Amino acid sequence: MRAAQAKPAGAGRIVRLAGRLLGGVLVHGFLLAGAAFMLLPFVWMLVTSIKPPDEIFTATLSFWPKQFYGYENYSFALTSAPLLRFALNGVLICACILVVQLLVAIPCGYALAKLRFPGRQTLFVLTLLALAIPVQVPALPLYIALADLGLLNTYFAIMVPFFLSVFAIFLLRQFFKGFPDDIIQAARLDGMSEFEIVWRIVTPSAWPAIAAFAVFSIVAHWNDLYWPLIVISDVKLAPPPLGMMFFADAETGSNYGALTAAATILTAPLVVAFLFARRRFIDGITMTGVK
Amino acid sequence: MSTLSLARAPAGRRAFGGRQALIEKLTGIGFATPAIILLLLIDLVPLGVLGVLSFTDYELGGTDAKYVGLANFSKAMADPVFRRSMWNTLLYVAIVLPGSVGLGLLVAILVHGRKRTRSFYEMVYFLPVTATLIAMATVWQFLLHPKLGPVNAFLRLIGAGEYAFLSEPSLALPTLAVIGMWQLIGFNMVLFLAGLSSIPKDLYEAAEIDGCANGIDRFLTITWPLLGPMTMFVIVTTSITAFKIFDTVAVMTRGGPMGSSEVLLYAIYLEGFQYFHTAYAAALTVIFLAFILAFAVIQAFVLDRRVHY
């Protein structure tokens, strides 16, 4: 009787197990194929950057280099274009933009969230409107103004349109809204000025939002091409994408070993940062994406 | 409480309350001032100037400009380059949008079910989001090279022939669209994953007891409806991102071959910053802005609806 009872249960379990196994194989098959497509450019970039020209310029499909040529490719790339300078420009530009964005947005976000002052509602509506405007829209007038002021080809010109991030204001305002009023009142009773309240009480609590915004801002400005392309013609000032473009132009797209080496050098900082702080990146993008 | 005490408080306390409100007003304005100045200088004034420019015949370096009415706009309507750019941009959006949203959703659902391998897939699919697109575009250019690229080498190997992906007019834009999808799938996947994680597990269990036995039923009964608001959001952001295509065109095709990959932003860039037809570029920018605002209105509408449930 026991065996009779066990049988349907056992058979069902085997069918279910087989189904799950098949499903798992299909799912992983699909996901791995997709992953290969995602990784293909990265892998090929790395492999090509250590291949000698004769292996690159063959029409046959070969993956791993027979001869290691990485040193030649990378040193050629580094000597024929100031790649490290481009990366350094990127760091400098991203850092300055982020700092100014936060210095402007934190007090403004706090004021919008917690202080009553005339014009608050108008400012908030304007912020929401500006949220929809990409940099390409004010680009023409800004370019004319910078040209008139003789400020083209400066770090300032690359950074100035991004000093105000209405997105940061919006994100921080939403975050500050949730900060308990009681704590702010208590701080006021303890004799703290509003300035101290913002920077010493409220800002530390907004760390997750600030970190998320930092990820968003750095990824955006490290990779931005449109605006630097317009205001920068001096190679020495180029951020990574523009530098890459100058380099590719100069090489007329023929020396793929050096090109991929340069691409590796300029992509590496963000990708490595992402690999080390994966959760922070993904959470940051999710938070800033969803709001 | 404060209004109550204001109403009944003796004069001394009223003065104090007034002072507190004044301090708050002044700090509020003080805190907002840098943002207001920048908002004016970077967004509002340029926006006004842009609008004015679009009705003139100003060219950079020129000393005078005169009002020309809607001439720039009617010129745009008749300009084959602009019309082609507009059409190409919309076509690009039409390919990238369903591709990256659909695949992003599919990958998110599959990845969400993984336990041990989830973070691996998450990382791999997200990698293109962080990569510098210009650098990766150069790599893609090499990958797709008709003679030297591994993609064509592979196609020759399996006997599928050889394709000049970037120099064949009918292939250039779809190829750029595939690269656009390559960069957007991971981003959309991460957003969908966030949406999936916010669906309570209880609902799936209740559905299982209620008879939703297979994946299709679970998807139709729970996942899809509850992911609806997120899906709308992803659709709008993807549309805006795709509409702003510029980088890959600038690096890989420069609008070619034969204008088959000319897109709106690239046209604006050429007119405004290469040919210095400033007023005309301003008019094109106004049209560009109109599209972006249309998307934004849809987005605001969607975000408003998200409050439900």
Next chain:
Amino acid sequence: MATVALKGITKNFGPAPVLNGIDLDIAEGEFLTLVGASGCGKSTLIRIIAGLEPQSAGSVMVNGAPIDHLRPHERRVAMVFQSYALYPHMTVAGNIGLPLTMQHLSLWERLPLIKLLSPRRRRVMAEIGAEVRAVASQLQIEALLGRRPAALSGGQRQRVALGRAMVRHPDVFLMDEPLSNLDAKLRVHMRTELAELHARLKTTFIYVTHDQVEAMTMSDRVAMMDAGHILQLGKPAELYARPANVRVAQFIGSPAINLLPARIGEDGAPEVLGCRLPMATGLPAGSSATVGIRPEAIAPADAGKPEAGQVSLPAVLRRAENLGAEFILHFDVAGLGDQPVLCRVPADHEHGTHGRTDLVFDAAQAHVFDAEGNRVEPSGLAQRASGKPVRLYLTGGTER
């Protein structure tokens, strides 16, 4: 309607067992409550019955046949979740009707757009609609059928969840802490409603709760669980009157039972704080034990001198809680440290404010537990010999 039998249900999460060979027979139409503190395994057990979680060993049988191989929806069970798990995007009617839609329409008839091709879909949906209205009228939520869950109060959501369970006419209702998200007043009301619903439907109910009041008030039988075991299974009155284990005694009843440390004397009689209870326990002399006395079984002695042969030591009233109809008196008794002895007395009881008094209880009403916490049935109670209860004065005194 069905019987449910659990045979040796075991569940391991990693190395630690959550359920340790649970055996349980539930009769047709019975209201059985699984009660216990959080983490005792009661929710896991009900989820195993529902098929939401596989057991590591053992078998679930309905009407004598194992259902372990069946998927949740094939088990003819309905479940009400603690969070209600209502589908937020569907109306009340949609929520209640969903199980029927799943049952009566095939997969292609439920697909978007394609479903419009089905000739019989409209008829089936109309029938389902009628069924849903019938259930809704039983629960008095007809007026809410067009609303979404977000627009409902807690009690209304609760009813919708019940309706979704009822509409399938299941063999067994499973309820996982269904009242714990309601406010106290509504909880009391819904207790009555659930009990009445059970009386009307006459279906087997398996109910999980951590609230002993719910267990006591609604159930036919209660299974008290602890650490993956059933400590005691019986009628609510049995669990209260004859707790099989000191943990059952502690869990059931409010205010909680007074537990006093005891030592078994030479003749097998327990001694509590120096007082000997006139009974034989059969426990070895010198072993430790616990004596439990319900708050209503112990009271301050009436004024006057104690009878001859009775021990009289002062206890000190620490505080009195006024519950309206009754008082809960907290006494300090020497030897118990900070732990008070609680007495439940009528509101008209004269207890003074912080006077000294003697506490008295019937030895027959004391529960004796051995060192492991298991109940010991005493024999040779003095009351049975004499026919008159021996009153034992438990007294002590600490000036605080």
